[in-house]
Amino acid sequence: MSLRDLAYQDAANPWFSWDYIRTNSSTILDALGEHVTLTAEAVAVAAVVAVPLAVVAYWFRPLSGPILALSGVLYTIPSLALLAFIAPAVGPTRSTSVLIGLVLYALLLIIRNTLAGLNQVPSEAQEAATGMGYGRWSRLFRVDLPLALPGILTGLRLATVSTVALVTIGALIGKGGLGNLILGGFRNNFFKAEITTGTILCVLLALLLDLILIGTGRVLTPWTRRAR
């Protein structure tokens, strides 16, 4: 009954209302859909770019300093400033503007964690692989990358959770998925139910995607479970 208590606390403008959800379900689902699409696209593009970059930094040591330094500086740039740089160039009414910013942030998290994972690969394993006649590429795909998988997955998880939260920034140009509900509720005469619905769905989405990635990680790296 706690939800009902919550709903009747402030009859005119409740924090939570099933009524709002029922009457606006299509808007909410659209926002959720946009949110999931943006998150998935951003993390996927970032992963495709970041993992090879991390491998380059791993193979050519002198490059890892600059790559990490650049990622550190980029990470300092506020998300809103990034949107201000990108939107005038790409177009303010397109979700591509938001997507580019999201990819840049996700990129850095994945690069750092992948590189950390690769650097943790035991040298014994590498020497054994070399001794067995593995070349650079076959060692990468059969030894280095599989053993770095926990690090890569940590990067993907961090990137996914923070991307889910970051998508909402796009609400300033109307392309923020659930952020549109949060900001829309604020602008729409402080409509609390809309704000809360957007927020709760956002946090739940982050949690759900995180759980999915943890599950995938467990399936892909059975040896880490055996070790514990």
Add this chain to the structure above:
Amino acid sequence: MNVVQEGWVYLNDPLNWTNPGGILDRLGEHLVISGAAVGLGLLIAWPLGVWLGHSGRGGGLVVLLSDLTLAIPTIALLTILPLTFLGFGKPPIIVALAVFAMPPLLANAYTGVRQVDPETRDAARGMGLSGWQVLRRVELPLAVPYLAAGFRTAAVQVVATTALASYVNGGGLGQIIAEGFGLGISAAGGQILAGGVLVALLALLVELLLAVVERLVTPAPLRPARRRADREAVATGAA
């Protein structure tokens, strides 16, 4: 005239700096909000983190808090808090940003106290120091590099995030960007870009400044490269 030139013109117009609601006003708001948010975060996170680290409990709590704040969108807290008892204006914005400043402060304070060599701690105990004295004279001095690193992370993060206060008309440099988007990109593309440059420059400036401060307050022997070798000598020196 392209957007970059328009942005340059905007930044070169002295009235854009000195007008009410101009760049200088916004910069002042930005610094006041950021400073208050970091200050509030410090007041809560440092004592809590140091105490948790000293007693060796609550490691899970620290992790949980940082995971949770990672998942909550900033603009959610920024829109929700003004509708609570805090009311509109600066207080809800400062509280919202302080929430996002807490995880790095808390985690670093906790780790800083936890990482103190158990042998050092035992030695201090053996010399007859009480728990409180061990904390004040051994653990805290040795945790300074971690506290400084946490402060730097939190401060830069808050300065960057304060830009989002503009979503709820909270002021700060982000307001220049948000007003630009309100006017439309064809009319105010230059203003949007100029605002972005200002916010990014401020964040980078704070990052550089605090990197120098972090180096200054870290006692030479505790600086990363030589930390391990000299730890024992420092412990006796600091105590």
